[in-house]
Structure formats: structure tokens, C-alpha cells
Amino acid sequence: MGISNRNSILYGTKKFVASREGVLGVFAVLFFVVLCFTSNFSTDLYSYFKDVSYMILAGLALMLVIMTGNIDISSGTVLGVVGFVAGNLLKMGVPVPFVILASMLVGMLNSAIIGFITVRFRVPSMVVSLAMVKLHIGIFPLLPNAGWVSNMPQSVIDMGNTKIFGFVPVLLLFSLAVLIFLVWFMKYTRFGKKIYAVGGSAESAKLAGIKSDKVTFIVFLMSGALLGLTSVVFWLPSSQVQPSGTIGMDMTFITIAVVSGVSMLGGTGKPIGVLFSAALIAMLQRACILWQLGNAWLYTFYGIIVIMAVFSSVTDFEKFKSKFAFGKTTSLKGRA
């Protein structure tokens, strides 16, 4: 942290291992080792890293939104919408940087709608984003070719599949760069601090002169931009865009965010945690493919992991006790 004067290596290591990020990191490494020994995993390393690339970005997008006490269920299907736009632009020969920009704008537009309705009319973002999901799913079949964009230019596909050392996708480096920027952003900007404040306690934030609504709306915009980038990273290496394939991906993204350590109640969360949880979830997904377990098992694992992650955030036993033990002064809560 640099704030502490207790910065011996031993202390730092201990602290890291004891933290959630540390636990996740260790877990991911173990998982990785096991898989290397039990399957032909090493040949799939490239595919794995490709998954990690888009999962990091989506995890960050969801983490930000959840930190303010909101949620975005449309984060899966919006990839389909963005993919349709971006795919067609690429086919029209628009240069990649402009396509990236356009993708971010489409993502931001979607999130802006959710954010605006949530903030302005006090509708829970859960409901608003659910409506957006239905809207997306409804629109897909109405698009030309049901939104499918095939025969993408080979040059674009090649660009998406650029790799270093034969197994590290360039897209991963791109995602890591975004991640590093967000780590910096959350720690070193006032706005980053405000996001923690708004999610932590709306009342205290107000007393500190922070405009919660404004912060929440901007966070939605940021999240939308990140989802736009997610789409680019997700679709760029593939030869076609198939929007309906994105249905249900939102749950994967929410899982990543929750496992990264963000509290569903808002106020906590660290971008670096997303790196580990994206690594873990992508690993799980790859494992289920390699072992041919199918989606049924994958979803079962997701469910178990989310429950474990949520539970581990309440295993601060003192907190747990004071919340559920008998005789707390708030014992009237929940009475009919």
C-alpha cells in the first residue's frame, strides 16, 4: 500500500495470502497445475487466455456497477448488440480503432439508459436491466440475418488472433492494460474514491458533499464503455458474430464480479481481484469443455462458487455474530 510503515516482505506476503485476492490467486494456481497434469490443457492455453481477456473486462464492468449497489443483467446480451454493430462496421472496412470507439459508444448508450432510469426514477437497476435484456433478445431476430454477421474479413480475424510466444493473445495484453488503468484509477483519483463512498453509505456520501446520483450515472457510463470493449475482445478473434449466443453470459460476468470480492451491498471491491476471479472462472469453463462435462456442470459449479464467495464475505465472524446473534438492539428488524 505504501501507506503502511509495516512493509517487511514477510508481513506483505502474509497479508496478501490472507486477503481475498491472495486466496483466489492461490486457488487459481492450484487449479491450473491440476489441469496441466490431468488433461491436454497446455495445448488449450491460448483459448484459455482468450477467455480470460474478455472476462477481465466484463468483470471490471460489473464490479463497478455492483460497487454502487446496482447491477446490470443486460451485460451479456449487450455484447450481441455491440457485436452486430461492430461486425458490420468491420465488414464495411472501417478501421479497427474507430470500430472500438463505436463499440464503446453503443455499450455506453445501453448503460446510459439503465443508469438514467435507475437514478432519475428510482427504479431498481435489476428491473431496468432485465427490461433491456428482453429488448435485446427481442431485437436480435428482427435484425438482418437475425443479427448474424458472417464472412468477416480474414485480416480482421488474423488481427484478433495475433499471439506472442505462440500462446499469449495480444488481446490479453490489451485487457491487462485496461485493468492496470482501473487499479490506478480507483486508487489515485477522487472519482475512484467517490465510487467507494457512494456504495459504502449514501448518507455519509451526502454529508461529504458527494452527489451520489451523478457518480452512479457516470459509473454506468464507464461500465458501458468497458462492456463495449468486452464485445470487441470477445468477437474480434472469431469468424462470425452470433448475437443469440450471448444470452445468459451476464450470469458468468456477475459471477466473476462477485468472486472478485465485491460486496453485493456495494462499497467494496478491488480491480485486481477481477484478474484472479476471471482467471478462475475461465479455468472452470475450459475444464468443463476439456472434460466434456457440458453446461449443466458448469452452471452447477458457478452456483456453488458464488455461494462460497458470498459466504466468505460474511465469515468475518464478529460481524456475522453481531448481525445474527440474539439480543442485538436492532432485534425489531424484520418484524411484521
Added chain:
Amino acid sequence: MSTILKLENIHKSFPGVRALYNMQIELEKGELHAVCGENGAGKSTLMKVITGVYKADKGDIYLNGEKITIKEPNDAYGKGIAIIFQETSLFKDLTVLENLFMGHEPTRKTLGFVNHIDYPAMIKKAKEIFAFLGIDIPLDAKVDSLGVASKQMVEIAKALTYGAKILILDEPTAALTNKEVRALFDTIARLKKDGISMLYISHRMEEIFEIADRVTVIRDGEFVKTANIGDVTEKQLIAWMVGREMDDLYPKVEVQIGKPILKVEHLSKRNVLSDISFEVKQGEIFGIAGLAGAGRTELAECICGLMKHEEGNVSFLDQPFNVKSYREAIDKGVVYVSEDRKKYGLIVPMTIKENMTLSVLYKISKMSFVNFKKEKGIIGDYMRKLGVKAPNEDFIVDNLSGGNQQKVLVAKALAAAPKILILDEPTRGVDVGAKAEIHRIISNLAKEGMSIIMISSDMPELLGMSDRLMVVKHGKKIGELERSDFSQEKVLEMAL
């Protein structure tokens, strides 16, 4: 000495309640000015007006002789006025350092254009402030992990990061141990020396006499007096705080008082209640007096199973009364009417009818189907008996006035056919007319043989209605008074 803050002619009303009337106060540079008054005298409202949480209806605020308006809390900070809340306003998931500078972190530019938070500058300033206050709290500790006293110190330090010149301390010692209080007073002395002015709200007379320079007494939202602390005695202060004539608002009905029906013996709960014993007789109105936070509500909650006590016995009609849940207490005839009617008493978006029968649905339903005829019967009775003023029983409770809401709440309690009714602040936020009606209802219930425990911060009400009363302080019973011995001064002296 020069006047730094001056309030003149401040008026503030809430629907049905006059919170502040022609209030004034003057604060000098470097002085510690205590503000005294009973519960509900308007101290907190006054502080909230000064810090911009509420906007005064009328009146002027002068800072250093200049007239100012404070629109919101952030405005007050900007003008150097900060309040240290009883309930701290810190972010518990963030570190001490992040909390100190939330919203106004020092920034610096790297490469000439990347503006970012300057952690070294933050740490330096925080260390300076901590050294000045004489406190030692690790800056990277999470606020959640700190004790109450440390949190308070962080709050004070936070005020100083804004460059506050005026601090408002609202009952700062309420949750502190003796040692922590000494440390706080030490810090306060340092602040005073540095020319920082403080408004200090406290109920603890000995503290006021120890650290205050001047004291202002307010009563019923009105200014009473400001005096140098050397010129007054404790007795005088209490007399100013009370200073109100008893009126005939209270229709006390002579009632035949019967045998004891509820006995509480040595009730204790760590940090909340210690060794409380009393009896309530049939047909009696038993008052419980004390300051807010003295343990009155907790006592009631322990009796009726909403909270668990650790030691002691409760017996009811000569049977041990150890209920495990509030449901059981209702079934046995002990019903509690909460002080916070919107939070715990009524479900405001529902109708009068639905609220009234909520706790007795099992009595009027078969196999989960509500018998509407029976329901209507019950409701009609109470609507008439309690005089609830509403177009019909399908009226949404949220749209009723405070007084009528309170009546619905009492009706809901009565529908459960209680033998003992525990009323917690039955007339809070209710206008004068409705207050009298509620008092009439309470008197009539007692006449019908119901025993009533009445917890109230409204002294005239408590003295006017009760047959007997008990005073509690810091969770301990201070004493019991018979009706013939009642006086406001006596009760207040015991409670403070």
C-alpha cells in the same frame, strides 16, 4: 474574544410540530459553549440548521459578522463548520486515511497533465493533524476495525482536514469509557488552545461544569438563557430546562388499582440494562422516565421477547413469563407499541384495515382465508372507540396524520386483546389535539382494567398520566416515585 458564529431569530417547523421558535445562540472564538435541554427541546434540530442539514424557515446566521446561508452539509464544511455525529458518518470499508480526505483529497499533476491523488501529501497532513490532536491511530486501518472512541477521533480529525474553525459535538461522551472521556477532553483542550470554537451538547451536568465556558439552555424549541458557567449552579440549570407549568391537558381518571400482575426482578443485559426490578399493578399506568438511550426501550423489548436478557426473571399473573418470541408475548397478553411507528409499527402503504388486523389474522381467518365479516366487526369497533379520523377503513395509512397513525397503531395493539400494553413514546410527533385524545384513550383503557407501561420523554405527559413512575439512567433503575411525590425537577435530577 470575538463572536465567530451568531444565530438570530431562527424559526423551524415540521408539519404539526414547532421545532424551533425565535432561537438564538452566540459562539465566541475559542470557547466551548454547552447547549442544554430536555429530550426534544430542539438541540439536534438547532445543530442541523447550523450544519445545513435542515433549512431554517426564518432567521439569520452570521459568521464572523457576515450574514451567510448554508444550503447543504458540504456548504457548512466549506465555511469551516463541522459536526461530529453521535452515529459516525464514516465509511466503514475504507481506511482511516481515505476517510479523512473523502471528497477533498489533495491532488497533484504528473507529467504535467495527469491529475491524481497525492498520497504522500495526504499522509503528511494526516500525521500533522493526529500529532496535534495527540492521537495515534494507524492510517491504513479499516475504520470498521476501530473502536467508538477512535472513530470519534477520526471524525474530529476529518473536520480538521476541512480546516474547520467551529466544531459541533453532539453527545460525544455517550458511548465512551471514563478513560476515553479523559482522552477526549485532552483533545478538546488542545483544540480550544488553537482557537477552535465548539458547541457541546451533553446531558452530563458534571461534564458541562468541567469543560464548558458558557452554557445556553433551550426548552420547547425556544431560547431560555445563556450564562457563564461560573455564574450558575446545577439546580438553576435544571430549573431553566424544566421551567414549564403543568397544565390540565391530562384527563387522569380515578381507577381502582388491583394486585400486581407483572413482576420484573433483577433484569440485566450486558452494556444495556443492569439489575432492574419493578412491579406493575392491574389498572395502573406505570411511567418510565429517562433520557433517550437510558435503556427504556430496551427494557420494554426484553420484557416482551423482542430482545433477550441475560439475567433476571419476569413473572406475569404469578406465572414465569419467559417468552422466546414477540408472538408468544402477544398470545399471552403483553403487547408493545413501538416508538418508531413507521419503522416498526405500521406498514404504511397498507390500509387501516389491513394494519389493524395484521397481528390477529389467525383469529379472524380459517385455513388462511380471512373472514371479512369478522374483520369488519373488529375494525368498526376500534375506529369508533379510538376516533380514528379517516374517510373509511380502506384508507392508506401513509396518508393519515401522525396522530391518526398513532391511533391505528394503538388499535392494532388492542386488537390482540392485551392485558398489559407497553406504549413507547405514544405521542411523539403528534399535534396537541390528537395528543389529548390519545391520553383520553389511555386513561379509558386503564379504567377498563388494563395495565399500561408508558415510556415517554414528554415530562408533563408522564407526570400527568402515570400512577407511579420509575426513572432509569444508563440502564440502571435510579428510583421510583409515587404520584404524590411527582415533580419535574425531581425526575430530571434523577435522570441526569
